[in-house]
Amino acid sequence: MPQQPILYSFRRCPYAIRARLALKCAQVPLELREVALRHKPEAMLAISPKGTVPVLQLPGGQIIDESLDIMNWALQQADPQGCLPRSDDHQATHDLIARNDGPFKVLLDCYKYPERHPGHTRANYRNQAIELCIHDLNQRLIQAPCLLGDKLSLADMAIVPFIRQFAQVDADWFAGAPFPALRIWLNQWVESPLFHAVMAKHPVWQAGDGPIHLIAKLGVSAAQPKRPATQAADSSP
Numbered sequence: 001m002p003q004q005p006i007l008y009s010f011r012r013c014p015y016a017i018r019a020r021l022a023l024k025c026a027q028v029p030l031e032l033r034e035v036a037l038r039h040k041p042e043a044m045l046a047i048s049p050k051g052t053v054p055v056l057q058l059p060g061g062q063i064i065d066e067s068l069d070i071m072n073w074a075l076q077q078a079d080p081q082g083c084l085p086r087s088d089d090h091q092a093t094h095d096l097i098a099r100n101d102g103p104f105k106v107l108l109d110c111y112k113y114p115e116r117h118p119g120h121t122r123a124n125y126r127n128q129a130i131e132l133c134i135h136d137l138n139q140r141l142i143q144a145p146c147l148l149g150d151k152l153s154l155a156d157m158a159i160v161p162f163i164r165q166f167a168q169v170d171a172d173w174f175a176g177a178p179f180p181a182l183r184i185w186l187n188q189w190v191e192s193p194l195f196h197a198v199m200a201k202h203p204v205w206q207a208g209d210g211p212i213h214l215i216a217k218l219g220v221s222a223a224q225p226k227r228p229a230t231q232a233a234d235s236s237p
């Protein structure tokens with residue numbers, strides 16, 4: 001049984017990014033294990049056979065292997081920025097995240113890999129994503145600095161890694177697209193110390209490696225990795 005929580009993670013996975021954001025925000029001390037998706041470690045598959053990241057293993061034995069559940073668990077430990085929804089924000093939070101994780105994620109994958117989804121062109125998938133989600137997010141951010149108003153919320157933290165991916169598919173297009181409020185919001189996120197801290201590169205974990213901690217102090221790794229970060233997994237999620 002581990003002494004402290006262990007997070008199996010993949011650096012560029014949007015689900016793992018959102019989990020790391022919440023864990024870091026809550027300052028939960030934990031051991032981070034970077035996973036290569038093509039060679040998932042036995043130790044991870046033994047506790048979560050479905051084989052997706054992120055997976056959080058708690059010292060008491062509990063396994064949490066859905067990113068939103070990890071976020072909720074983390075912010076229930078500590079929520080210094082008040083990100084968990086208040087009772088009147090519950091439905092709006094749920095609806096925004098459900099749209100993101102459901103139909104928007106499907107369109108995002110089509111936009112990223114149109115050759116795997118030959119029904120439409122890349123531009124058509126992008127237009128569908130704009131109509132479904134991107135336009136609405138931009139409108140929200142014209143009204144207020146965060147998706148649900150003035151205050152940072154679980155919705156911002158859960159959705160931003162996916163908008164980052166959307167923006168990266170065609171960065172030149174996104175830079176000139178008519179969504180300036182969304183662009184500012186995304187830039188503020190990805191330039192924040194919190195985001196930088198959770199995007200630090202780590203080598204792929206192997207059984208027997210020393211721990212790498214995602215610890216309380218922003219941007220600081222308690223233990224230096226034994227092997228160079230160039231071995232970090234780079235297969236696309």
Ligand SMILES: N[C@@H](CCC(=O)N[C@@H](CS)C(=O)NCC(=O)O)C(=O)O
Pocket residue numbers: 010012013014015016037051052053054065066067068237
């Ligand atoms: N519903 C899961 C989805 C996690 C997920 O699909 N993660 C991807 C990486 S982005 C994964 O692990 N895929 C397995 C694979 O590629 O083998 C969650 O929210 O945690």
